[in-house]
Amino acid sequence: MISGGGTGGHVYPILAVVEALKRQVASCKFLYVGSRGGVEEGIASRVGLPFTAISTGGLRGLAPWTVAGHLFKMMAGFVQSLGIVRDFSPDAVLVTGGYVCAPVAAAAWLRRVPILVLLPDLEPGLAVRALSRLATRVAVSFPEVARYFDPSKVVTAGYPVRAEFFAAPLHPPQLGGEKRGGEARRAFGLEKELKTVTVFGGSRGAHSINLALSQCLERLLEAGQVIHICGQLDAEWVVENEAQLPERLRNRYRAYSYLHEEMPSALAAADLAVARAGAATLGEFPALGLPSILVPYPYAGQHQELNADYLVSRGAALKIADAELGEKLLPTILELLNDEEALAVMSERAQALARPDAAQRIAQELRLLSFEL
Secondary structure, eight states, X not given: OEEOOSSHHHHHHHHHHHHHHHHHOTXXXXXXXXXXXXXXXXXXXXXXXXXXEEOOOOOTTOOHHHHHHHHHHHHHHHHHHHHHHHHHOOSOEEEOSSTTHHHHHHHHHHTTOOEEEEEOSSSOOHHHHHHHTTOSEEEESSGGGGGGSOTTTEEEOOOOOOHHHHTSSOOXXXXXXXXXXXHHHHHTTOOSSXXXXXXXXXXXXXXXXXXXXXHHHHHHHHHOEXXXXXXXXXXXXXXXXXXXXXXXXXXXXXXXXXXXXXXXXXXXXXXXXXXXXXXXXXHHHHHHTOOEEEOOOTTXXXXXXXXXXXXXXXXXXXXXXXXXXXXXXXXXXXXXXXXXXXXXXXXXXXXXXXXXXXXXXXXXXXXXXXXXX
16 A cells, blocks of 8 residues: 655656656555545546545645644544555555645554655655554665654655656767757657757746746757646647747757656657756756756755755756846857856766666565565
């Protein structure tokens, strides 16, 4: 049984582990427990995972009366989770970030079901720290995070990435070597030899990135081509802007509100990505050896800053503050696109951070936990 919520950066690592576990044990059954209408419900539905919703709500940074209402929802979610654990009778429970996990983990703990907490981020949130006290194992993506937990529980496995990213049609650039992403570009109807930038803002999009890109789009398209995943909220005006591009540049631009199965190819097609610094960037960009310009979301606490700094300090990315996008986005992109050597070095350094075996290792931990019943 699995539970996780919040963002794709928490849901997709779970799916990578599910894929790995299916390869190891063909007879496995899964049930995804999440919040109604959350990101996890839509993703689970697309990949064919059975899904059950429970009541939940966040607690941090909210008005006292809202917190009181959410506590009531969490209590209801706990009662629901007790019934789900009883009826599904899991051998092990995998949980990640998000308040939806707390009732599930508490119910599993009361019924003595082993719990594995998966932490994709560089810093645990309040929910993960609390859940770790109930957990049998805590799988972390980076050695730096292990200090937050009981050493006897910690497994440093790496960031689990879906197999599609490692199988993406990609030729990482070497100095003087073959260009990257030609096959993936053809899938998007783009020119094979033209420099390509993929721009996105996470599972919900990023308005400030979309706005900054729109302001410099024509000048950028003079130098290359763009795959732009803008999110549902900005999709209408982004499509209107696309229609207003000069005809000679229009075929260099592909705009999408969201990509699902095509996302690995959208990143594989790119010489460079511009993105928020959610947890997924820590695993998916290294898997593809993808250089990036990261723009941490300024209202996400510190975890996106930490994620960006991790890749920047290792030479795999550059960082731009959200407030400086209008001034710095275009010149930073053009400087990198015009420097083959810098892009190749960033790619090599990103790829050095990849952990292709992470999902398999976590799946193996789950198998071992199931024998502890």
